[in-house]
Amino acid sequence: MSVPALSINNLHKSFGPAHIIRGVTLDIEPGERHAIIGPNGAGKSTLFNLISGGYHPSSGSIKLRGEEIGGMKPFKINRKGLSRSFQVSNIFSNMTVRENVRCGVLYSMGYGYGFWRNVGNLHDVQRKTAEILESVDLLDKAQLPAALLPYADQRTLEIAITIAGGADVIMLDEPTAGMSHSETERAVALIKQATEGKTLLIVEHDMGVVFNMADRISVLVYGEIIATDKPMAIRGNEKVREAYLGDEADAIEGDAA
Amino acid sequence: METIVFSLLNGVIYGLLLFMLSSGLTLIFSMMGVLNFAHASFYMLGAYFAYTISEASSFWVALIFAPILVGLVGALVEKYGLRTVHVNGHVAELLFTFGLAYLIDEVVKIIWGRNAVDYKVPELLDFPLFELFGAQYPAYRIFTLFVALAMLAGLWFILNRTRAGLIIQAALSHPHMVGHLGHNVPRIFMTVFGVGCALAGLAGVIGGNYLVTDPAMGVQMGPIVFVVVVVGGLGSLMGAFLAAMILGLLQTFAVAIDARFADIFGWLGLDATSELGSITIASLAPMIPFLMLVLVLMIRPRGLLGDREL
């Protein structure tokens, strides 16, 4: 049996008296596209921050390809091949689009904290940057200041920076939040293509996106995973229906219909 | 014994003076996030205003009106200067007050001259209050003690017993919440800045004749005020009080100790004639606050009693 790409075991996180993550256990296989859904306040963002190093776990373990990463600094986790995007665009807004992606590329290509090289002469970095920009269709906007990009393009740039380092576990936090219908479709196609062959962990509210993309879905409610299964099975799951009262339950059924 | 009692007394008074000076900055810093570089310049203004007013009328008039004047100057600075810079962030605000300190220092030099002015202790209090171990203790120092304690009591009363005080207390620990409560934030900021400056001004009125009133007094006190605020901790007046007392006592005792490094570390083979060995403890006194500042920021960035990191 292969080692899971990401393996979370009995993970807990409390902030003072607030017990946000209450024993999450989850294995994600290499190459799997896994979505986490759940009502607001279920702890999805907290879980994301725990895995990517933003928070220290209170207890439990997080293993990346068998190696414990719980409580490591974000930059160490990133270097081990796990990269994440943010719910709100979190880009280097004083730089151009090209420079943004280049920042994502530099470390992974071994240039680290180098102070003896001219970035202008790093042809491998430039080639990689161009490839990434091409794969997310931002080539023609490469020279624009990132802050001037339209919202949807900023979200795309966010994804581009995330995949730029060549990590094989990619975590996307609501990548289509705030996008129009057509923008969402485009984003989904782009994510599928750009994360081809990689392990993908995604938090998303748009059920269309989730059921379209995910191989498996986990449902997080009040800090616990109440079900992990294939999309079809999740639709039929009684506990999930209970958790999703109202609109979102309709959304699930609607997609099922 | 003699040294200890006098140092204790002087240390407490110096500590209280430091607290008077820094309490305003703690208020300003905690609520507005502005580490006012010019805070000690307002302290200096307080001393100079008091000098001019007491020349014209009396010290007692100055005691009341000099802090009010300083507070007004502070409020104007906030309204016409700081507010403009606010949108550019805290670093811009810090830079603004840094320039302001330059400006106030220079204006003071032009108006009152470059040398110390003769700001005297009022005659009514210019007598030795009691004698200890054959040395006389000036009454004015004890008066300083009482003014500081009165201010402390007044501050405590306002913060804990009035509506405005409760709002300020809430704002100290949760500065972002004030706006949500439906208060006029710019006006609160202006008031807090003005009151903070007035407190520094009051410290100036008391400290100017206790110590000395010259154009360098702002520059000398400026960094020490920062130390008190940072060491005490963001949002904590109690912390500022504690830090001021510790600093006041430490510095006063260090000055009073008649010892060299060689006396203390002689067992390590340190020679009294060597450079390191001949350093006196007293000469280290001015370094103590900054040692505290650096250590606290490195080891405990939230300060002694602060509720959040800087």
Add this chain to the structure above:
Amino acid sequence: MSNIATDTMISLSPSGSQKFMQRTVPLIIFAVILAVIPVFGPSRTMYSLLNAMGVNIVFAMSYNMLLGRAGLLSFGHAVYFGLGGYAAVHAMGAIEAASYGDGGFWAGYPVFFLPFIGFAGGALAGAVIGWPSCRRAGTPFAMISLGVAELISAAGFMFGSIFGGEEGISGDRMNGPEMFGLSLGPINEVYWFIAFWTFIGVLGIYAFTRTPLGKMSEATRDNPERAEFVGYDPQKVRYLVFIFAGGFAGLAGGMSAVNYEIFTPEALSLAPSGMVLLMAYIGGIRYFAGPILGAILLTYMQSMMSDYSEAWLLYLGLLFIVIVMFAPGGLAGIFGGLFRGLRGDNPAASLRQWAVQITGIVLMMISLVTLIEMSVNWSNNYGEVFEPFGMHLPHDGVLTWAVIFIPFVAGVGILRKALKNKEGQA
């Protein structure tokens, strides 16, 4: 795909001629200016002013590696300037001792290359002090830099054998082997030394901005969180930048050591740290050349205006506050805006707007200068009176107050109107 990417790579990075125009040409112009200045036969005073400017240019540029490029506000940058300078002065002493004594390494070390020693000294100091200071940017960094500066400058007065007490430590630059035929005796030869190192300093700092570390320092300034999620430790980025900034400050210190042949503990204190902050900020921290402008202007003000008006620090403070409040881009930002306006669609209109604004500013300056100078003369009580252009302006003269009030009101009116017009257009 890689084919297309390789092709587009060329279009992505600036073309060779663009690079040449934007990067090489300004550096060549800078070098040419430095080289041509002696042709005009500057006076001794002019030379000493130019030399001071050279030192301050490198110092201010090194400061901007922190404030402008890495977003680190330091109140103690003179510590690294001073420690580098002291290292150079001591090395100068060693050269002197070695050349009259038994030789050895220092006997063969040219004074011309002392700025290397300064760089090493500054960088070493940065490496020792930097790590704990760089944990966080913003206010904590500013406060630690302040505390460290106070501690080091206090220590400077305490350890006489290293820092020479109040008198400082002096040296003699005319020992050891000569380089490029320069004895470094006469001041015009010192100019070549300063010009050389000013250029090296600026070139070095420019090259630094082009490295991966230089780029990531900007990224960390703008978004430390994101920098962490692309594999960089923000503290380490800041720390390394801090060491380099310390090194270049030390280089400037080494230049200063050779130029003045003396260093005193004053050089470590808060005053020069504040001055370099003013230079960089007034010049413009978001522009590479900004600190150069600031260093030139402030050095000029320091040496020329301090002779003319004792209130020059007041003028400096006013200038700084005006820049912080109304022109955060500094002088470079103002010139940049003017340049963009002239190249825009409507150069005439932008020129007119500029003329109006400058008129307003000049009017207000007339008023303020009169007020300040009149007050200075009055407060000095020597019976002197401010007499510009043959006018007699005592504190109790009607004309004086007219010269203060009328231009002030007119200036404020013009500026407010200009501001309204601007908003109307936008």
